[in-house]
């Protein structure tokens with residue numbers, strides 16, 4: 001079910017549980033600000049989710065309310081993961097779903113990183 005991105009943060013969401021170590025994940029990178037792990041249902045040969053460690057519902061919440069240090073740390077982590085995975089030269093796609101029309105399902109900000117094949121047009125019709 002898509003979520004309403006204007007709702008308050010729910011600390012029982014699945015990514016909050018991953019951050020607390022309550023459920024497992026396949027981590028590819030972690031630093032002070034961010035965690036990156038494999039999507040459980042990959043939509044491309046490489047499909048990584050990068051999440052901030054802070055409690056932000058969506059890109060909207062994060063861009064409005066996160067500190068400059070959190071925003072810088074998270075942005076650098078996204079670029080770092082793509083670089084470390086060798087995706088810069090072949091190319092990759094970033095995607096962040098926000099709210100109902102975008103079909104955001106997990107109410108903790110996550111950036112999808114897709115790569116490993118030619119990804120085609122931006123949106124399915």
Ligand code: AMP
Pocket residue numbers: 014025038039040041042049096097103104105106
């Ligand atoms: P979104 O529709 O943008 O909210 O995407 C949520 C993503 O989280 C989907 O691609 C799911 O496959 C992924 N996902 C859900 N639960 C887990 C989990 N436990 N570990 C890794 N990825 C997950």
